[in-house]
Amino acid sequence: MDTAQASTQDARAWLDGALGARLAPEAADWLRAAREEVAAGADGPRLAALLSLASRRVPRGPLAPSADERAAAGAALAGWDPERWTVLEAARAALVLARPDLDIEAGAAAVEEAFRYADVGELCALYRALALLPDPARFAWRAGEGARSNMRAVFEAACCDTPFPFRWFDDVAWRQAVVKCLFVEGPLWRVFGLDRRLSPELARMALDLADERRAAGRRVFHELWLCLGDHAGDRGRAAVEAELAGDFPLGRRAAALALGRMGAADRARELAATETDPAVRDALLAAADGRCDQAAFADLDPTPST
Amino acid sequence: MRFFDPHIHLTSRTTDDLQAMAAAGVRAIVEPAFWVGQPRTNVGSFVDYFSSLVGWERFRAAQFGIQHHCAIGLNSKEANNEGLAREVLELLPRFAFKEGVVAIGEIGYDEITPAEERAYEHQLAFAKEHDMVVMVHSPHRDKKRGIVRSLEVAANLGFPMRKLVIDHNNEETVRSVLDAGAWAAFTIYPHTKMGSERMVEIVKRHGSDRVIVDSSADWGVSDPLSVPRTAALMLERGIPEADVVKTTWQNALDAYAQSGQIDVEALLREPEVDQTQLYADNSVLRGQEPRVDVPTPN
Numbered sequence: 001m002d003t004a005q006a007s008t009q010d011a012r013a014w015l016d017g018a019l020g021a022r023l024a025p026e027a028a029d030w031l032r033a034a035r036e037e038v039a040a041g042a043d044g045p046r047l048a049a050l051l052s053l054a055s056r057r058v059p060r061g062p063l064a065p066s067a068d069e070r071a072a073a074g075a076a077l078a079g080w081d082p083e084r085w086t087v088l089e090a091a092r093a094a095l096v097l098a099r100p101d102l103d104i105e106a107g108a109a110a111v112e113e114a115f116r117y118a119d120v121g122e123l124c125a126l127y128r129a130l131a132l133l134p135d136p137a138r139f140a141w142r143a144g145e146g147a148r149s150n151m152r153a154v155f156e157a158a159c160c161d162t163p164f165p166f167r168w169f170d171d172v173a174w175r176q177a178v179v180k181c182l183f184v185e186g187p188l189w190r191v192f193g194l195d196r197r198l199s200p201e202l203a204r205m206a207l208d209l210a211d212e213r214r215a216a217g218r219r220v221f222h223e224l225w226l227c228l229g230d231h232a233g234d235r236g237r238a239a240v241e242a243e244l245a246g247d248f249p250l251g252r253r254a255a256a257l258a259l260g261r262m263g264a265a266d267r268a269r270e271l272a273a274t275e276t277d278p279a280v281r282d283a284l285l286a287a288a289d290g291r292c293d294q295a296a297f298a299d300l301d302p303t304p305s306t
Numbered sequence: 307m308r309f310f311d312p313h314i315h316l317t318s319r320t321t322d323d324l325q326a327m328a329a330a331g332v333r334a335i336v337e338p339a340f341w342v343g344q345p346r347t348n349v350g351s352f353v354d355y356f357s358s359l360v361g362w363e364r365f366r367a368a369q370f371g372i373q374h375h376c377a378i379g380l381n382s383k384e385a386n387n388e389g390l391a392r393e394v395l396e397l398l399p400r401f402a403f404k405e406g407v408v409a410i411g412e413i414g415y416d417e418i419t420p421a422e423e424r425a426y427e428h429q430l431a432f433a434k435e436h437d438m439v440v441m442v443h444s445p446h447r448d449k450k451r452g453i454v455r456s457l458e459v460a461a462n463l464g465f466p467m468r469k470l471v472i473d474h475n476n477e478e479t480v481r482s483v484l485d486a487g488a489w490a491a492f493t494i495y496p497h498t499k500m501g502s503e504r505m506v507e508i509v510k511r512h513g514s515d516r517v518i519v520d521s522s523a524d525w526g527v528s529d530p531l532s533v534p535r536t537a538a539l540m541l542e543r544g545i546p547e548a549d550v551v552k553t554t555w556q557n558a559l560d561a562y563a564q565s566g567q568i569d570v571e572a573l574l575r576e577p578e579v580d581q582t583q584l585y586a587d588n589s590v591l592r593g594q595e596p597r598v599d600v601p602t603p604n
Contacts, residue, residue, distance in 0.1 A: 052403035
């Protein structure tokens with residue numbers, strides 16, 4: 001509880017700094033007054049109205065934090081990376097964090113009420129803020145709702161660039177979130193802690209999904225190959241070899257990295273010697289050198305970086 | 307041509323309709339809150355309905371390249387359940403300031419009862435306080451008196467006429483609305499309200515200033531392509547293109563852009579469809595290959 005409290009203080013300070021450097025005076029004045037109103041005990045409907053009104057007062061462009069700012073965020077809370085936050089999301093997070101009662105039931109109820117009346121943009125901001133609240137474990141069910149969303153933006157807000165699933169999801173919720181990420185084609189490599197929470201059961205679910213996709217004549221999500229790690233077994237090894245023998249370039253690069261992740265560095269080096277696709281060859285060489293943790297999949301991310 | 311349908315209940319329409327609308331050039335719509343064909347029995351039904359207007363329906367339309375906006379309000383029919391009406395009116399501040407909410411609406415009269423009037427006045431005052439546009443539904447029965455009363459009540463409250471849209475007009479009501487300085491919208495329905503042929507005559511007689519064509523397509527027999535069909539007939543009957551553009555695109559845009567909630571710049575670009583964006587445990591695609599018009603990312 002103490003460390004969570006401390007990180008909430010740090011998160012407030014981080015948001016203060018980031019917003020202070022980016023808001024024009026008029027928007028900054030509005031946000032300051034709104035935060036004071038929340039701090040003084042605005043009721044549920046008023047908090048909801050302020051969260052909505054923020055979209056009319058605060059610009060909606062990307063927050064675009066600097067490398068130093070991102071490092072500071074990660075230092076405040078391991079696993080928190082605001083790289084893809086918008087200015088509006090940061091302002092909304094600051095509004096929620098202005099509540100003085102977040103550590104008691106009344107504050108938690110107010111947060112839940114804000115979720116209940118949220119539109120899509122508000123949902124994203126609220127999910128991004130969850131890990132910054134005191135005792136985030138209280139919001140595990142709510143975060144799970146975000147992980148069940150089919151809308152990629154909402155899923156990413158709940159599960160990517162945040163320590164929430166890694167630290168506070170139980171095993172069932174964690175595995176469902178990882179596989180769901182494949183379905184919404186979210187960036188699984190950005191799910192904090194993935195490499196530390198791989199398991200035989202997750203590998204089995206991933207391989208069943210790969211079989212299902214192939215049986216239907218559909219391509220396998222390339223990030224599915226992130227889910228095996230050293231739990232691949234013979235079945236996983238065969239599935240990866242089959243992907244490498246296929247014609248889906250992104251899938252072949254991911255399968256190449258998967259070879260390294262399952263400890264088959266020698267096989268990766270052997271295949272690199274005859275590989276004709278330069279991108280796949282690079283991936284095989286990276287796998288052979290052990291440069292194949294989840295961050296190595298960043299190069300394969302087809303979604304534009306903000 | 308491109309079209310703006312400023313009154314359609316998309317929640318009642320299928321993806322076939324959305325595809326047909328997009329193919330016919332409908333680029334933006336307003337979905338006003340209304341009843342759902344039968345009375346709701348508790349406020350939670352309104353919470354979920356309003357949520358869908360700022361959430362799922364907005365997202366669903368975007369998947370077909372149609373910019374979705376909505377109006378939030380307590381409709382006149384359900385204003386007559388006064389206990390429920392009070393609870394719904396308390397929801398207004400929770401939804402009226404969401405992104406894409408361009409008006410309070412559709413509100414006004416159905417049977418012209420005191421309960422309807424109280425709800426109408428409350429919502430006009432709310433809209434005035436927050437500088438919002440209002441979309442007024444006019445009654446089927448005793449329409450002319452209902453419209454005149456709508457205008458009088460708004461004027462008495464000092465509501466600015468340039469922010470007032472009166473819908474479901476006909477030959478008998480258009481003059482009083484235009485003379486008051488409000489926007490006069492016309493719903494083109496196959497069998498009731500207004501047909502395309504009559505609409506042509508109205509534009510010929512009253513001109514195109516502050517005249518708006520919409521479909522009001524909903525769960526009944528109605529046509530989500532009313533706006534493009536009426537535009538085609540207007541052109542065929544010799545109405546100048548500039549007037550057709552005003553009545554099927556520009557006037558609606560000007561009226562509702564007063565809210566500041568329409569991304570006019572995005573609307574003027576070619577529509578971008580990204581059907582890989584899925585929403586709330588539902589994909590509208592059901593296994594089809596997505597149609598993606600956005601530039602291929604590197």
